[in-house]
Amino acid sequence: MNTRAAMRFVDAAQDPWQPPSDAVAVPFAHALLSLDQWRATRNEWPASAPIGVVVANTVDVEVLTDDLPRWSLVALQFPKWTDGRAYSQARLLRARLGYAGEIRATGEVLVDMLPLLQRNGFDSVLMRPDQDLDAARRALRFFAGHYQGDLIQSRPLFARIEG
Amino acid sequence: MYSYTDFDRHFVKARAAQFRDQLQRHLAGQLGEEEFRPLRLQNGWYVQRHAPMLRIAVPYGELSSRQLRQLALIARRFDRGYGHFTTRQNLQFNWIPLHQAADVMDLLAEVDMHGIQTSGNCVRNITSDAWAGIAPDEAVDPRPYCEILRQWSTLHPEFAFLPRKFKIAVTGAAEDRAAIGWHDIGLHLHKNGAGEVGFKVLVGGGMGRTPIIGTVVSSFVPWQEILVFIEAILRVYNRYGRRDNIYKARIKILVKAEGERFVEAVQREFRTILHNDAGGREHLIPQAEWDRVASHFEIPAGVRAHAAQANDADPAQGDVPLAYQRWLERNVHAHRLNGHRAVTLSLKRAGQAPGDATADQMDLAARLAERFSQGELRVTHDQNLLLPWVRTSDLRALWEAARQASFATPNIGLLTDMIACPGGDFCGLANARSIPIAAAIQERFDDLDLLYDIGDIDLHISGCINSCGHHHSGHIGVLGVDKDGAEWYQVTVGGSDGSALSGTAVPGKVIGPSFAAEEVPDVIEALIDTYRSNRVAPERFIDTARRVGVPAFRAAADAVRRATAHAEAAA
Numbered sequence: 001m002n003t004r005a006a007m008r009f010v011d012a013a014q015d016p017w018q019p020p021s022d023a024v025a026v027p028f029a030h031a032l033l034s035l036d037q038w039r040a041t042r043n044e045w046p047a048s049a050p051i052g053v054v055v056a057n058t059v060d061v062e063v064l065t066d067d068l069p070r071w072s073l074v075a076l077q078f079p080k081w082t083d084g085r086a087y088s089q090a091r092l093l094r095a096r097l098g099y100a101g102e103i104r105a106t107g108e109v110l111v112d113m114l115p116l117l118q119r120n121g122f123d124s125v126l127m128r129p130d131q132d133l134d135a136a137r138r139a140l141r142f143f144a145g146h147y148q149g150d151l152i153q154s155r156p157l158f159a160r161i162e163g
Numbered sequence: 164m165y166s167y168t169d170f171d172r173h174f175v176k177a178r179a180a181q182f183r184d185q186l187q188r189h190l191a192g193q194l195g196e197e198e199f200r201p202l203r204l205q206n207g208w209y210v211q212r213h214a215p216m217l218r219i220a221v222p223y224g225e226l227s228s229r230q231l232r233q234l235a236l237i238a239r240r241f242d243r244g245y246g247h248f249t250t251r252q253n254l255q256f257n258w259i260p261l262h263q264a265a266d267v268m269d270l271l272a273e274v275d276m277h278g279i280q281t282s283g284n285c286v287r288n289i290t291s292d293a294w295a296g297i298a299p300d301e302a303v304d305p306r307p308y309c310e311i312l313r314q315w316s317t318l319h320p321e322f323a324f325l326p327r328k329f330k331i332a333v334t335g336a337a338e339d340r341a342a343i344g345w346h347d348i349g350l351h352l353h354k355n356g357a358g359e360v361g362f363k364v365l366v367g368g369g370m371g372r373t374p375i376i377g378t379v380v381s382s383f384v385p386w387q388e389i390l391v392f393i394e395a396i397l398r399v400y401n402r403y404g405r406r407d408n409i410y411k412a413r414i415k416i417l418v419k420a421e422g423e424r425f426v427e428a429v430q431r432e433f434r435t436i437l438h439n440d441a442g443g444r445e446h447l448i449p450q451a452e453w454d455r456v457a458s459h460f461e462i463p464a465g466v467r468a469h470a471a472q473a474n475d476a477d478p479a480q481g482d483v484p485l486a487y488q489r490w491l492e493r494n495v496h497a498h499r500l501n502g503h504r505a506v507t508l509s510l511k512r513a514g515q516a517p518g519d520a521t522a523d524q525m526d527l528a529a530r531l532a533e534r535f536s537q538g539e540l541r542v543t544h545d546q547n548l549l550l551p552w553v554r555t556s557d558l559r560a561l562w563e564a565a566r567q568a569s570f571a572t573p574n575i576g577l578l579t580d581m582i583a584c585p586g587g588d589f590c591g592l593a594n595a596r597s598i599p600i601a602a603a604i605q606e607r608f609d610d611l612d613l614l615y616d617i618g619d620i621d622l623h624i625s626g627c628i629n630s631c632g633h634h635h636s637g638h639i640g641v642l643g644v645d646k647d648g649a650e651w652y653q654v655t656v657g658g659s660d661g662s663a664l665s666g667t668a669v670p671g672k673v674i675g676p677s678f679a680a681e682e683v684p685d686v687i688e689a690l691i692d693t694y695r696s697n698r699v700a701p702e703r704f705i706d707t708a709r710r711v712g713v714p715a716f717r718a719a720a721d722a723v724r725r726a727t728a729h730a731e732a733a734a
Contacts, residue, residue, distance in 0.1 A: 060402075082201055082284070084324030088401045091321055095440045111194075112185060112202055119320035135188060142181040144173060147314040148390075154442035157170065157314065158452035 007114065007140060008124040009133060010104065015126070017052045017073060032075065035059065038067065045070075054106070057085040061092050068099045076122070078107035087120045094121035094151050114139040121151035164225050164539055165310050165459040167275040175272045178279055178318075182206050183265040190262060205285055205323070207278020208264055211591045215264065217256045218281040219271060221542050223291035223309040223333070224252035228529035228538040233274040235525035241267055246525070247585055248510060248518040250633055251330070252290050252542040253281055257589045279317060284325045286316040286397070290332045292340040293543040296460060297551045299499045303335035303352040303360050307457040308386065311448060315390050322397045326404035327412035329397070330369075341544060342660040344368045344376045344668035345636060347414050348396060350389070361385045366396055366429075367418030370630030374670035375415040376661075380426050386453070388437075390446040395432035399425065463537045466500065466552050473502020478558045489573035489611070490562050502555050506535075508548040508570035509580065513605050516598045517583040518546030527568035535561045545582050545621075547575065577614045578622055578691070579605055582633055586626030586643060587650070593626035595643025595650035600624055600683050607684040617691055619664055620704040635670040636660040638705040639690055644677055651677035654686055656716045657708045665705055674717040679726035689719040 017032040027045045032052040045051055052073030055061065068074075074093060076086035086105065093099040104124040105117050111131050118140060127136065149156045167175075185202050188194040194202075203209075209216040219234070234254060238246050241263055242256045249255060259267055271277055281288050289309050296304045312331065316322075322329075332341040335352035343349025349365035362384045365377030384392045396414075403421075405411045418425050436443040462470075479491050496505040508528055511517050520528065528548055532540045535557050536550035543549050548570075553561060565571040574580045581604065584590065586597025601624055608614055623637030627644075634640030640655035658671030678686050691704070693716050698707045708716065 081198070082324050083406060084284075084322070084401055085406075087321045087324070088398055095442055096435065098441065110198060112198075116320045116323055132193065135184075135193070138184065139181075142184070143177045143318075145170065146320075147174075147317055148319055149442060149445045150320050155445050158311075158449065158455075159445060161452075161455075 007118050007122070009136065010124050010126040012126060012129070017075075032073070042067070042070070052102075052104075055089065057083065057089065059089070061089045061097065064093075065097055068093070068097055068101075071099075071101055073102045073104060074099065075104045075106045075126075078105060078109055078113070081108040081110045081113060087116060090117075090121040091151065095154075111136045111139050115143065119146070119150035119152055164227060165222070165306075165456070172272075172275065174317075175275065175277050175279075178206070178277060179265065179268040179272050182268055186261075186265050201283055201324075203264075205280055205283035206268070207281040208261070209282060209591070210261075211257060211589055212587075213589065214258050215261045216589065217259050217264070217267065217278055218249070219254045219256075219276055219278050220281050220288040221252050221254060221276075222313050223289055223295065223306060224293050224542040224544075225306070226540045226542060226548075227274075228532040228540065230274045230276055231525050231529040231532070231540060233270060233276070235522040235529070237267055237270055238522040238525065244523075245519055245521045247516070248520065248542050248546050248548070250544055250546060250582055250584075250631060251288065252293070252544065253288060254542070255585070257585070282328075283323075284327050284329075285323050286319065286325075286329045286331065289313050289316070290330070290341055290346075290544065292334045292336055293541040293549050294340060294496070294505060294551075295335065295541075296462075297498055297500070297503075297505055298336045298338070298340075299497050300338050301336040301499065302354055304457075304460060305333040305335040305350075305352055306460045307453060308335075308350075308352065308362075308389065309333050310456050310459070311390070311452070312393075315393075315446070319397075322401060325397070325401055326406045327409070327414075329400075329414065331393075338663050339661045339668075342633070342636060342662075342668070344661045345370060345633070346377065348393065349377045352386075353383075355383055359385065362389055362392075364392065364396075366425075367415040368668075369413050369415040370633065370635045370670075371413065372410055372628050373415065374630075374635040375419060376668045377415075378418055378426070380429055387448045388433075390448060391436055391443070392429075392433050394446065395429050395436060399428045399432055403428075462500070463539075463552060466503065466537060469554055470500040470502050473555065475502050475555055478504075478555055486566075486573065487559070487562055489615070490571055491558065493573045493575045493577065494571070495558060504553050504555055504558060506550045506553045506558070506561060506565075507543065507575045508540075508550065508565060508568075509572040509574055510547050510570075511574055511580045511605075512569060512572045513609065516585070517581055517601050520548075524569065528570065531561065531564055531568065531570070534564070545580065547580070573611070574614060576619045578608050578617055578620050578687075579614060581622040581624060582637070583624040584626050584631035586624075586632075590626060590631075592629055593643060594628075594645035595626050595652065595680070597624045597626040597632060597641075597643060600641060600643075600652065600680065603684045604687055607688060617695070618703050621658075621660065621665060622687070623658070633660070634658070636665075636668065637671060638665065638708060639687065640671045641683060646677065650680050652680065652683050653677045654683075654690075654720065656690065656713055657705065659705065664703065666709070672713045674713055674720050676727060678720070678724065682723065682725060682727065685723040686720045689723045690716050693719040 016030040050072040054075045189199040207218040332346040333350040334341040351363040368377030537552045541549040583601040587593035624641040625632030625634040642653040655671030659665035661668030
């Protein structure tokens with residue numbers, strides 16, 4: 001758990017993940033479904049089609065255990081950037097449910113959330129369009145280490161001290 | 164005292180650099196006020212009535228003379244020459260311009276201080292018993308656990324945006340001097356039958372609009388498991404605490420609504436982390452870490468040597484002046500070590516707001532700490548400073564020096580040793596002013612003989628329902644309220660912080676409609692007179708208030724109504 005890939009900044013214009021629409025026939029690759037859409041159509045998707053699912057921050061992620069092996073992307077939501085529920089969801093997806101696919105932060109995602117997102121197991125972000133990419137990259141570089149363990153470094157400082 | 168490692172020092176500097184970056188983006192217009200606000204709050208910067216307020220963390224109230232001197236320097240250079248010690252053992256400045264904020268953070272970092280998590284919807288600075296490590300009634304010294312908790316809770320990534328603020332208090336003594344029942348989490352260290360150390364854990368206490376005393380969620384969590392247990396509590400709260408209504412967002416509302424289901428959810432989460440989660444056992448505290456941290460809190464060498472050979476004579480023996488006698492009685496406290504006492508420097512005196520200290524006074528207190536107390540001070544929950552390592556043989560000299568420095572008012576625990584928030588004079592949240600009320604009461608009760616006759620009493624004053632002045636837990640509580648744009652004061656009787664003197668923690672009862680500001684001193688006097696005429700020795704105010712009940716106090720207070728009686732007659 002110590003070497004998760006660097007944070008990826010999603011460019012909305014280049015993003016392959018698309019919600020179903022009338023223009024595209026279902027099933028298709030890189031479909032980004034709501035949880036209800038997934039539940040209604042889960043048997044219609046061929047195993048080869050990468051599936052992404054948007055999970056509201058009120059969902060108890062522990063009920064998703066059976067679905068996760070089928071998903072390549074979980075998009076967690078920040079309806080307001082100060083609503084911290086998705087941090088717990090991401091943490092549980094990684095540490096409790098062993099989910100190894102992409103966890104993406106969506107909604108009101110701001111520069112100064114980046115360190116928290118990364119430490120809780122997110123590996124991609126779709127920032128609010130007005131956010132500055134340089135400032136976001138800078139935000140990830142201030143701290144050389146932290147006291148408590150996280151999804152980047154599971155051991156707390158006291159377990160890392162030599163001796 | 165805990166002394167910073169290189170890691171700690173780098174960490175605080177990194178935080179200061181991060182804040183400077185955020186502040187610069189804000190000042191450059193790239194980060195709007197709404198989005199900057201939670202960031203500055205989590206670094207201790209509020210925007211108040213006149214200027215930003217900076218709240219500086221004093222971890223579990225422990226302060227070195229070097230740190231206090233730096234605070235004096237900041238007060239002089241950036242503020243208007245004074246600061247305010249709070250009920251949460253922190254220090255606040257009120258006049259520092261925001262554009263100088265990052266410079267002040269750098270100065271704080273020089274002495275291993277900061278404002279991290281002194282505000283915001285996160286785990287706040289941990290508070291504790293100001294007598295930690297020196298109290299004769301202590302079973303377990305809480306400071307090593309406080310420090311481990313401080314480190315664990317600092318910039319915890321999962322719990323930085325909780326539904327609401329989150330306060331943890333820790334004690335290890337028989338007497339509760341940290342008001343743990345009034346906190347989001349109250350931790351009481353004790354030993355079980357086998358002599359093992361663990362925590363009784365209370366959850367869901369809090370003041371504000373809905374005063375509630377914490378519920379016992381576990382009677383014994385082994386100390387090694389406490390970080391995991393708190394992680395479980397915070398995760399349940401982060402997931403299920405209300406976010407739709409700021410007044411119902413504290414954990415106390417969740418605990419009250421869910422009752423036993425909350426307790427079960429925490430226990431289940433705790434077990435799942437330990438037995439299921441990847442890395443779930445990483446935060447069990449190893450003995451080596453406890454040893455490392457505890458080594459910072461060993462008794463200072465000079466103290467140990469003196470305790471081994473001191474002759475612990477009664478300092479009040481012989482012919483001593485009455486003023487000294489009184490100071491010994493009120494401001495000097497028993498110590499667990501032979502030949503030592505703890506001494507309170509009173510920050511409650513005429514002409515200054517409760518808890519305030521000027522830059523000069525801070526320097527003087529630092530000097531007293533260096534001369535008499537191993538360079539160490541504590542900030543107490545009731546807004547005084549405490550010298551923890553004073554030799555009994557030095558008491559007379561300390562008294563003389565403290566008197567000259569205006570710290571020797573012999574009023575600790577008495578009516579004028581009141582708790583008060585800064586109130587409407589400074590605070591942007593306040594509905595009414597606290598300081599003039601405190602000053603008027605100080606003035607009314609300036610006779611020491613009368614104060615001694617009244618005896619032990621907790622008077623707590625808050626300028627608004629946020630309850631920074633802890634009015635709910637006062638034997639007499641005064642709460643500022645706004646009615647039609649005017650300042651009014653609701654008065655309660657019979658509250659308790661949970662100490663032995665005050666009894667089981669409980670909010671006070673309101674004694675009727677609010678009073679006008681100018682009536683408050685009369686009301687306090689009427690309440691005191693009611694006590695004095697009804698008491699049966701050796702009752703204190705709180706005992707009489709409980710036995711006699713609210714109606715007698717209410718009637719006495721109603722008898723001195725003027726403005727309110729008039730307003731009600733007109734209504």
